[in-house]
Amino acid sequence: xxxxxxxxxxxxxxxxxxxxxxxxxxxxxxxxxxxxxxxxxxxxxxxxxxxxxxxxxxxxxxxxxxxxxxxxxxxxxxxxxxxxxxxxxxxx
Amino acid sequence: xxxxxxxxxxxxxxxxxxxxxxxxxxxxxxxxxxxxxxxxxxxxxxxxxxxxxxxxxxxxxxxxxxxxxxxxxxxxxxxxxxxxxxxxxxxxxxxxxxxxxxxxxxxxxxxxxxxxxxxxxxxxxxxxxxxxxxxxxxxxxxxxxxxxxxxxxxxxxxxxxxxxxxxxxxxxxxxxxxxxxxxxxxxxxxxxxxxxxxxxxxxxxxxxxxxxxxxxxxxxxxxxxxxxxxxxxxxxxxxxxxxxxxxxxxxxxxxxxxxxx
Numbered sequence: 001x002x003x004x005x006x007x008x009x010x011x012x013x014x015x016x017x018x019x020x021x022x023x024x025x026x027x028x029x030x031x032x033x034x035x036x037x038x039x040x041x042x043x044x045x046x047x048x049x050x051x052x053x054x055x056x057x058x059x060x061x062x063x064x065x066x067x068x069x070x071x072x073x074x075x076x077x078x079x080x081x082x083x084x085x086x087x088x089x090x091x092x
Numbered sequence: 093x094x095x096x097x098x099x100x101x102x103x104x105x106x107x108x109x110x111x112x113x114x115x116x117x118x119x120x121x122x123x124x125x126x127x128x129x130x131x132x133x134x135x136x137x138x139x140x141x142x143x144x145x146x147x148x149x150x151x152x153x154x155x156x157x158x159x160x161x162x163x164x165x166x167x168x169x170x171x172x173x174x175x176x177x178x179x180x181x182x183x184x185x186x187x188x189x190x191x192x193x194x195x196x197x198x199x200x201x202x203x204x205x206x207x208x209x210x211x212x213x214x215x216x217x218x219x220x221x222x223x224x225x226x227x228x229x230x231x232x233x234x235x236x237x238x239x240x241x242x243x244x245x246x247x248x249x250x251x252x253x254x255x256x257x258x259x260x261x262x263x264x265x266x267x268x269x270x271x272x273x274x275x276x277x278x279x280x281x282x283x284x285x286x287x288x289x290x291x292x293x294x295x296x297x298x299x300x301x302x303x304x305x306x307x308x309x310x311x312x313x314x315x316x317x318x319x320x321x322x323x324x325x326x327x328x329x330x331x332x333x334x335x336x337x338x339x340x341x342x343x344x345x346x347x348x349x350x351x352x353x
Contacts, residue, residue, distance in 0.1 A: 003096070004100070004253065004257065006099075006257050006260060006261075007209055007213065007257065007260070007261050007264075008212075009212075009216050021096070022094055025094045025095055025096050026094070028095060029094070029095045032095070060215070060216055060219035060220070061219040061220060061222060061223040062220075062223070062250065063220060063223055063224060063227065063246070063247050063249075063250030063251055064250045065100075065103075065104060065107075065249040065250050065252075065253050066100050066103075066253060067097075067100060068094075068096035068097060068099075068100050069096060069099040069100040069103055069253075070096055070099070071095075071099070072260075072261075072264070080095070083099055083102065084095065084098055084099065084102070
């Protein structure tokens with residue numbers, strides 16, 4: 001399974017990692033829904049740290065699409081909403 | 093559906109839209125490759141822009157730190173001349189500068205972070221563009237238009253995602269840099285207007301240095317006067333040693349000679 005952290009690149013994780021990934025992802029989503037910036041920052045940092053520590057960097061010259069994509073480490077709630085909503089943040 | 097999955101689907105649909113546009117899918121390869129090269133040069137420009145902003149802030153920090161040091165020296169000098177009011181004024185200005193310097197240093201650290209991120213993004217994209225170029229030639233040589241579709245789709249979705257990611261990184265860096273450049277411009281204007289007194293233009297000086305200079309030139313005049321007066325009276329050791337040798341009349345003659353000299 002390939003997971004991309006926007007702005008950082010792709011990581012290889014095993015399918016077994018999906019459970020706790022989903023758990024941490026739910027925490028981020030809940031914070032976005034509640035508009036709770038502090039909770040969002042903590043939850044996102046936990047999710048990204050887990051991906052970085054459990055994952056290995058995917059080969060740089062591979063052209064594989066990711067199974068999951070995560071917001072950049074310094075993202076705000078508004079940015080995540082923009083990515084999920086009108087796709088305003090993703091050029092072309 | 094999870095946030096992670098939704099974001100990845102959004103990126104994939106962007107890549108697929110680009111693929112649907114071309115009549116012969118192999119044209120998509122060349123078109124996409126051209127866009128990849130454009131994006132690469134855009135990232136390089138982005139790195140250079142951020143570096144320029146970072147250097148500008150470094151320069152400003154240096155100027156403000158020089159000015160801050162100058163104000164410290166002025167305060168010291170003012171105290172030695174018993175002018176607490178001037179010293180207070182110098183220190184007040186200095187504390188204003190300290191805030192600016194702290195702020196600029198934080199911006200500097202942020203820009204440095206952006207520069208590193210963009211440099212890494214450039215390396216990732218470079219590696220993928222190179223891989224894409226190789227794949228593109230293979231597909232064009234070995235597959236008919238109909239067969240190529242799937243192979244192109246595979247190559248496109250990976251590079252499309254990277255391009256979306258890098259494009260976003262540049263956008264974010266540009267926004268941050270533009271924001272900081274506006275503030276850096278405001279500080280440049282402040283320095284130019286003399287409000288912060290540009291330490292690099294030494295001839296101009298500011299009100300505190302003018303006052304200190306006029307005081308010290310008064311002090312210099314007094315010191316010189318005192319020195320002249322001191323010369324007109326023989327110094328004490330000579331007087332003690334010479335007291336027994338020279339008569340008061342001879343001493344007076346010596347004074348006159350010195351006075352004429």
